[in-house]
Every structure is written in C-alpha cells, then in structure tokens.
Amino acid sequence: MDDNPHFRRTFRDIIRGFSDAPILGETxxxxxxxxxxxxxxxxxxxxxxxxxxxxxxxxxxETLSQLLETGDWSSEKEEEIKRLELFxxxxxxxxxxLVLKSEIDAQNKELTVTxxxxxxxxxxKDSLLIHTAEAYATKRSNDYYVIKSFYKDKxxxxxLFPSESDYSELxxxxxxxxxxxxxKVFSSFEEVRIQEMIxxxxxxxxxxxxxxxVGFFGRPVVELTYNQLKLIVYxxxxxxxxxxxxxxPEKIRKDPQALLDFGSVSDDAKEKMRSKYDxxxxxxxxxxxxxxxxxxxxxxxxxxxxxxxxxxxxxxxxGSLSMEDLMELSGHRTK
Numbered sequence: 235m236d237d238n239p240h241f242r243r244t245f246r247d248i249i250r251g252f253s254d255a256p257i258l259g260e261t262x263x264x265x266x267x268x269x270x271x272x273x274x275x276x277x278x279x280x281x282x283x284x285x286x287x288x289x290x291x292x293x294x295x296e297t298l299s300q301l302l303e304t305g306d307w308s309s310e311k312e313e314e315i316k317r318l319e320l321f322x323x324x325x326x327x328x329x330x331x332l333v334l335k336s337e338i339d340a341q342n343k344e345l346t347v348t349x350x351x352x353x354x355x356x357x358x359k360d361s362l363l364i365h366t367a368e369a370y371a372t373k374r375s376n377d378y379y380v381i382k383s384f385y386k387d388k389x390x391x392x393x394l395f396p397s398e399s400d401y402s403e404l405x406x407x408x409x410x411x412x413x414x415x416x417x418k419v420f421s422s423f424e425e426v427r428i429q430e431m432i433x434x435x436x437x438x439x440x441x442x443x444x445x446x447x448v449g450f451f452g453r454p455v456v457e458l459t460y461n462q463l464k465l466i467v468y469x470x471x472x473x474x475x476x477x478x479x480x481x482x483p484e485k486i487r488k489d490p491q492a493l494l495d496f497g498s499v500s501d502d503a504k505e506k507m508r509s510k511y512d513x514x515x516x517x518x519x520x521x522x523x524x525x526x527x528x529x530x531x532x533x534x535x536x537x538x539x540x541x542x543x544x545x546x547x548x549x550x551x552x553g554s555l556s557m558e559d560l561m562e563l564s565g566h567r568t569k
Contacts, residue, residue: 241431244422248461249451252390253422257415258408262394263385264419266459271379279375286367294366301362311355318352330498335530338495377401377409380416423461429468429490441476444469471497483529496530 247253253264265271287293292300301307322345329341363369381401384394395401401409421427431437443450447466451458458466475497476482486492 238434240422241434242436244427244431245437248423248428248459248465251459251462252385252388253419254388255415255419257411262415263388263390264416265383265385265390266423266461267379267383268457268459274382275375275379278378279371281371282374283367283371286370291365291367291370294363294368297363297366307359307362311359315352315355315359318348318355322348322352329495333499333530334524334527335492336524336527338499342491342495377413380413381409383416384412423464425464425468426490428461428464429472429494430488432465432468432472433488433490433493441469441473444473481529483526486530 248266251266253266254261255264256262298307302309325341325345325348329338329345332338332341378398378401381395381404382393386392386394395404404412440450444466447455447458450466451462455463472493475493479497482493482496486496
C-alpha cells in the first residue's frame with residue numbers, strides 16, 4: 235500500500251539509528267549495526283574461533299575433508315556450486331544487453347531458479363558443518379551482537395546487558411525471545427524493504443537531498459549505520475533512474491527489481507533496438523515484442539503487429555528458455 239505507515243516507521247527508524255520493541259513486559263531499544271559495531275562482532279568471532287580450536291573442535295576445512303573421504307559430501311557438488319554461481323553471473327551480465335521486458339522477466343525467472351538450486355546445495359553442505367569451530371564462533375558472535383544491540387533508553391547510552399557475563403546468565407528461552415524479537419524488527423530493513431520504502435510517494439521529497447549525505451543525516455558517512463548507507467545508496471540509484479529515463483512504465487515505478495532492471499539496460503542495447511525498429515516496417519515481428527515490451531522500451535507498437543508468446547516459445551523448447559534461446563529471440567546472439 236502506498237504511504238503505508240509501516241514504511242514511514244521504517245524511514246523514521248533508519249534516520250534515528252534504532253528501533254523500539256516490546257519484550258518480556260517492557261519496551262527496549264535496538265541499535266542498528268554500523269561498521270564500527272561490525273569490528274566488535276569480528277573480534278568476538280575470532281575469540282571464540284580460537285577457543286573452539288583450542289578445545290579440539292574441527293575446522294570447516296578439516297570436517298569437509300573428512301566428509302569427502304567418507305562420501306557424505308562430494309567434490310562434484312562443490313563443482314556444481316561453482317558452475318551454478320558462474321551461470322548466475324553470466325545471466326546477470328547478459329541481462330543488461332536485453333531490452334524487452336518479457337526477455338528480462340524470463341532471465342530473472344532463470345536467475346531465481348538457479349539461485350534456489352545453489353541455496354539448496356549449500357543448505358545441505360551447511361547441515362554437515364554445524365559442529366565446526368567456525369559454526370560455533372558464528373553463533374556466539376551473532377548472539378553477542380543481538381544481545382549487545384538492546385538498550386534501556388532512546389539515547390542508546392545504557393545497555394540492557396552491559397557485560398558478557400550479564401547475558402551469559404540468560405535462560406535459553408529468554409535468549410531465544412531476544413533473538414526472535416531482533417529478527418522480527420530487522421526484517422523491515424532487508425534491502426528490498428528499504429528499496430520499496432524509497433519508492434513510496436511520501437519519500438520522493440527527499441530525493442534532491444541525497445547528494446549531500448552529511449546534510450541528509452547530520453553526520454559523516456563513516457558514522458552511519460548500514461541501514462543509513464543502504465538508504466542513501468539506493469536513493470541515489472533510483473533518483474538516477476528517474477532522471478535518466480523519460481519513458482518509465484507506471485506499473486514498475488514502485489517495483490524495485492523491475493525498476494533496477496529497467497535502469498540497468500545498457501544504452502547500446504536500447505540503441506540497437508531502436509535502430510532495428512526504425513529500419514523495419516514491423517518492428518514487433520523482428521523483436522517478438524508484446525505491448526508491454528514496447529511500453530517498456532518507450533516505443534509505440536504498430537497496431538497491426540501480432541508479436542509472439544514467449545510462453546509458446548518456451549513450450550516449444552521443452553518448458554523453459556535458456557539464456558542463448560532468449561538472446562536469439564531478441565536478435566542479440568551470444569558468442
């Protein structure tokens with residue numbers, strides 16, 4: 235929903251650098267992470283990693299080597315992860331050479347499927363590495379930061395748990411409650427949520443001020459939280475897209491991914507499409523373009539142009555289109 239109070243609250247919390255939330259019968263204040271805080275987390279990680287190794291806990295490398303010997307993991311799966319990650323990179327790079335929205339949507343669908351495959355294999359691998367020194371250190375450092383993020387006051391000056399011993403005495407269920415509260419609050423600050431907030435109507439008035447980061451936040455960049463950095467970076471990106479593109483379809487103006495895809499199409503790709511369109515009486519036949527594709531490209535589709543269905547093309551190819559198929563359909567053949 236446009237101008238949803240949720241987005242306004244997200245904006246407020248990003249600007250002030252903390253969020254408030256009820257927990258165990260009281261209101262607490264949760265500080266947002268900054269680069270300086272990350273150093274503390276890294277130090278805690280290093281501390282517990284050394285401690286785990288000293289106690290004889292195997293490292294990921296040692297455990298993985300053992301898993302390969304027993305056959306519980308395979309080098310083929312390692313190579314499959316690398317292959318799929320490379321394919322994702324190639325898909326993302328080639329997407330910038332596409333102009334038609336239907337082609338870009340098909341590429342995004344392929345990216346989603348491929349990333350899902352990568353995630354599934356990595357989850358299987360991680361499930362075999364839950365008892366390593368690195369896994370232990372990661373859990374302890376994550377718990378440390380979550381707990382150290384809680385404060386008693388809005389000025390973020392009185393920690394709820396001043397020392398490590400204070401939160402070490404927490405009952406497991408209480409610790410779980412703090413972690414769940416933290417995760418629930420910070421789900422509002424995922425990158426896509428911040429992007430969605432930036433594209434709300436109430437936020438447009440702030441676009442002109444994004445070039446002056448110090449003026450925007452009242453403090454230097456090195457003192458900003460990660461959420462504040464994301465806010466200013468994506469504000470500049472979307473501001474640039476709106477300024478540099480005259481024909482942005484109304485339906486994608488509040489869709490972060492579609493808008494980022496629209497802005498990432500290279501000028502060369504756009505010029506190639508316009509040149510081929512101008513040189514043909516029926517540009518849509520050449521480009522297999524739909525009405526939406528022409529709107530996306532800022533061109534007017536001839537009224538007698540039939541276009542084609544990418545779904546039909548996919549069915550002809552056995553259910554899906556590869557990167558090469560999509561590029562061939564669009565007239566941009568890969569080498």
